[in-house]
Amino acid sequence: MLTTTKIYLSSPHMGGSEQKFVDEAFATNWIAPLGPNVDGFEHDIQQYLGDDAHVAVLSSGTAAIHLALQLLGVSKGDEVLCQSFTFSASANPIIYQGATPVFIDSEVDTWNMSPELLEIAILDRIERYKKPKAIIAVHLYGMPYKATEINAIAKKYDIPVVEDSAEAFGSFYHGKACGTLSDLGILSFNGNKIITTSGGGALITPNETLKDKAVFLSTQARDAAVHYEHSHIGFNYRMSNVLAGIGRGQMEVLDKHVALRRKNFNFYKEHLSKYASISFLEEPDGCFSNRWLTCIKTTSFELREQIRHILLEDAIESRPLWKPMHTQPIFKDCLHFTDGTSEALFETGLCLPSGSNLSSTDLDRILNNILKTPNL
Ligand SMILES: *Cc1c(COP(=O)(O)O)cnc(C)c1O
Numbered sequence: 001m002l003t004t005t006k007i008y009l010s011s012p013h014m015g016g017s018e019q020k021f022v023d024e025a026f027a028t029n030w031i032a033p034l035g036p037n038v039d040g041f042e043h044d045i046q047q048y049l050g051d052d053a054h055v056a057v058l059s060s061g062t063a064a065i066h067l068a069l070q071l072l073g074v075s076k077g078d079e080v081l082c083q084s085f086t087f088s089a090s091a092n093p094i095i096y097q098g099a100t101p102v103f104i105d106s107e108v109d110t111w112n113m114s115p116e117l118l119e120i121a122i123l124d125r126i127e128r129y130k131k132p133k134a135i136i137a138v139h140l141y142g143m144p145y146k147a148t149e150i151n152a153i154a155k156k157y158d159i160p161v162v163e164d165s166a167e168a169f170g171s172f173y174h175g176k177a178c179g180t181l182s183d184l185g186i187l188s189f190n191g192n193k194i195i196t197t198s199g200g201g202a203l204i205t206p207n208e209t210l211k212d213k214a215v216f217l218s219t220q221a222r223d224a225a226v227h228y229e230h231s232h233i234g235f236n237y238r239m240s241n242v243l244a245g246i247g248r249g250q251m252e253v254l255d256k257h258v259a260l261r262r263k264n265f266n267f268y269k270e271h272l273s274k275y276a277s278i279s280f281l282e283e284p285d286g287c288f289s290n291r292w293l294t295c296i297k298t299t300s301f302e303l304r305e306q307i308r309h310i311l312l313e314d315a316i317e318s319r320p321l322w323k324p325m326h327t328q329p330i331f332k333d334c335l336h337f338t339d340g341t342s343e344a345l346f347e348t349g350l351c352l353p354s355g356s357n358l359s360s361t362d363l364d365r366i367l368n369n370i371l372k373t374p375n376l
Contacts, residue, residue: 006315007366010192010293013257013357018249025242033219035241037248044251045187045202049177053204054211057239057247058218061166061188061201066093067214067237068162068184068203069134074099078133081121083113083145083164084324085342086138089188090164091325094136102132103326105338109284111345112145113137119153121337126157135161139168139178140322141351142194142261142292143281147173147181160184166201169194170258170290179204189243194257194292194356195250197243258290260356265291267363268352272296275376277303293351295321301347306373308350314369321349 021037030036038057045055058064074080076098082091084103094101104121107114118135125132135154137145147163154161165171165179166188172178179185189200203214216222221234239247265280272278277299283289298304304320311318323346326336353366370376 004315007317007353007358007362008355009317009319009351009353011355011357012191012196012198013253013355014246015249015253015256017252018246021245021248022242025245030241033236033238033240035244037241037244038239041239041244041247041251042202044248045204048251048254049180049204052206053177053180054206054208056203056211056214056218057244058201058203058214058237059239060199060237061164061186061190062089062093063218063235063237064186064188064201064203065090065136065162065164066096067217067235068186069093069097069099070217071184071210071213072134072160072162074133079125079130080134080136081118081132081159082136082325083138083140084326084336084338085111085322085345086140086164086325087166087322088325088328088330089166090136090138091331099133101325101331101334103324103331103334103336103338105324105336105340106342106345107146108341110143110145110287111281111342112140112143113150114339114341115146115149115153117337117339118150122153122157122159124337131157132159135159136164137161137182138164138166139171141281141295142168142171142290143283144168144171144173144178144181144287144289151182154182162186165204166190166193167292168290170254172288174286180206183207184210189247189250194261194290195247195254197239197247197250200239200243200247257356261291261294261354262289264354264356264358264363265294268294268296268367271367272370277376291354293354295349295351297345298348298350303373303375304348304350307370310369310372311366314365316353316366316369318353319351321345321351
């Protein structure tokens with residue numbers, strides 16, 4: 001009997017040198033949340049992002065967002081404006097801080113935070129003496145958000161932006177790397193992301209003092225003393241030197257992975273855009289997306305589900321777009337400024353298999369299945 005191999009949405013893809021760096025960690029006994037791989041990985045990311053980026057590698061992207069909110073002084077009772085169309089990890093750290101999320105809908109050009117709704121929300125909250133403490137904007141699926149507009153509004157009202165670039169390492173906005181478009185950016189190296197350390201993340205800032213503070217907080221906030229002295233509440237959020245070794249190997253193939261993911265997008269687009277019932281998100285001027293996941297928008301929930309089921313029957317994983325946070329049971333009572341954009345995307349959109357390790361045989365198999373959909 002022929003067994004079909006499962007095709008995943010986005011699976012880890014090692015480049016080759018990862019094992020060498022991990023072996024070095026073992027050979028030198030740097031099995032700790034510090035060591036040459038931690039320093040080396042930070043150096044490599046800094047080199048990639050540009051001269052003014054200071055990087056602290058951490059245990060996860062979620063931890064990086066949590067530390068960013070800490071650094072901004074977000075605390076109990078504060079309100080934080082957050083993109084609704086995202087993964088829950090963008091919003092959860094707001095709750096960790098005892099603060100309250102207020103969700104903002106997306107615009108149709110990038111599927112990210114709408115500058116118009118953002119400003120409406122800020123004015124509303126200021127009028128009610130609840131000036132937001134921070135804004136969390138997300139480059140979803142690798143597509144840069146409208147940073148010029150968002151940053152201008154943030155500056156106008158003097159509210160800091162946390163740039164969730166978990167899905168957008170290798171994406172650029174007018175030539176500037178995503179993750180460096182605001183004072184605090186974050187990356188994720190989870191197993192499904194464009195490069196992975198199995199689990200991990202990073203905080204990025206142009207401000208070296210903030211980087212040092214992030215490292216201090218992420219390593220249990222030990223004051224300078226021979227004994228253990230604490231004047232702050234710390235966290236155990238630093239990245240392991242073993243995992244940073246995987247990261248150093250992955251940095252060697254980041255650009256290759258971006259090219260391969262963009263190639264996947266072009267393959268799907270070339271073969272599917274002739275169908276009126278399927279559309280793709282194009283890059284606005286000045287935007288370069290890493291195309292972390294290729295997403296299609298269909299014309300109905302029923303069609304989206306037909307495609308998903310046809311793929312599933314051949315052991316091919318696909319997934320509806322992110323369910324907006326303001327419609328999640330856990331956040332349903334939160335204030336939100338929405339216009340139906342993200343809800344429509346969730347209803348009709350689908351993420352297709354997008355790994356950089358997909359073979360052309362895999363891509364053909366996925367396409368042939370999609371083409372079996374009746375009434376495409
Ligand atoms: C993956 C992801 C995160 C969280 O990163 P982890 O490393 O998994 O904690 C945050 N935001 C978005 C948009 C993500 O996709």
